[in-house]
Amino acid sequence: MGKKPFRPKGHSGLKHKASSKQAAPEKNVMEAFPMRLNKYIAxxxxxxxxxxxxLIEQGEITVNGKAITEMGFQVQKNDVVRHAGKVLKPEKPVYVLLNKPKGYITTTSDPEGRKTVMELVKNACTEQIFPVGRLDRTTTGLLLFTNDGDLAKKLTHPSGNIRKIYQVTLDKPLTKNDFIAIVEGFELEDGPVRVDDLAILDATKTVIGIEIHMGRNRIVRRIFEHFGYRVEKLDRTVFAGLTKKDLPRGKWRFLSEKELRSLK
Structure with a gap:
């Protein structure tokens, strides 16, 4: 059981060959008026x-200085929309995939002056993009950036059941009993844990492949820590069907048209 190749059930992501063709720009948002207010904000x-x-229902959005609570309100091209005093401007959707290296925190800024993932994608586009979800400072692998609020919500909300695949390096061999216990499911302090697939990837039984759709904080590390293992390396190799094929560590690329269609 422990020596099977890691081929996630019902998941073809590991065989995906990334296309170098960037997703075609969607219709220029400045030509799409009038536009529903919620779409403008997103x-x-x-x-x-x-x-x-x-935000609209709570009266937190103003248009030309007037609070708007009407759900179907249409924004005109020259209207000024604000939230908390800040002017909002719609941009064309942008989708950037990064192969995150170790040592960067997943945040848009850091008061302590630590390196952030935004430094790695600062030259990708002029639009204001943000990371979708989080990878901790020592975790490497795939991280998506976008200014598409709807897609970001879909990919991070638990109801989306977005599958992720990680390669984990442990400090000692994974035992057969612990392998079985993880596959069968167990309890952590914040609830039950179910993995989608698990496989031992090398003869030392310290390199493990795990497929999971749960998005709880530090969940992969906590799974193995629960059974007395220390995670020495953690690399996200697949995220929502996206892979790091032909994407070196520390580099980024735009999503292909095919990848974007699959995500949406």
Whole structure:
């Protein structure tokens, strides 16, 4: 059981060959007026449309200085839309995939002056993009950036059941009993844990492949720590069907048209 090749069930992501063709730009947002207010807010990168609806309902959005609570309100091309005093401007959607190296924190800024992932994609585009989800400082691998609030919400919300694949290097061999216990499921302090697939990838039984859709904090590390292992390396190799094929560590690329269609 422990020597099977790691081929996630029902998942062809590991065989995916990344296309170098960038996704075609969507219709210029400046030509799409009039535009529903919630779409305008989402296109500005502030949040998803559903979250925008809540901001509108709570009277937190103003158009030309007037608070708007009407759900179907249409924004005109020259209207000035603000949230918390900040002017919102819609941008064309951008999708950037990074192979994150170790030593960078997943945040848009850091008061302590530590290196952030934004430094690695600062030259990707002029639009204001942000990371989708998080990878901790020592974790490497795939991290998606976008200004598409709706897609970001879809990929991070638990109901999306987005599958992720990690390669884990442990400090000691994974035992047969622990392998079985992880596959069968177990409890952590914040609830049950179910993995989608698990495989031992080398003869030392210290390199493990794990496929999971749960998005709880540090969940992969906590799975192995629960059984007395220390995770020495953690690399996300697949995220929502995206792979790091032909994407060296520390480099980024735009999503292909095919990848974008698959995500949406």
């Amino acid at each position: 296109n500005s990168g502030l949040c998803s449309r559903r979250e925008a609806d809540k």
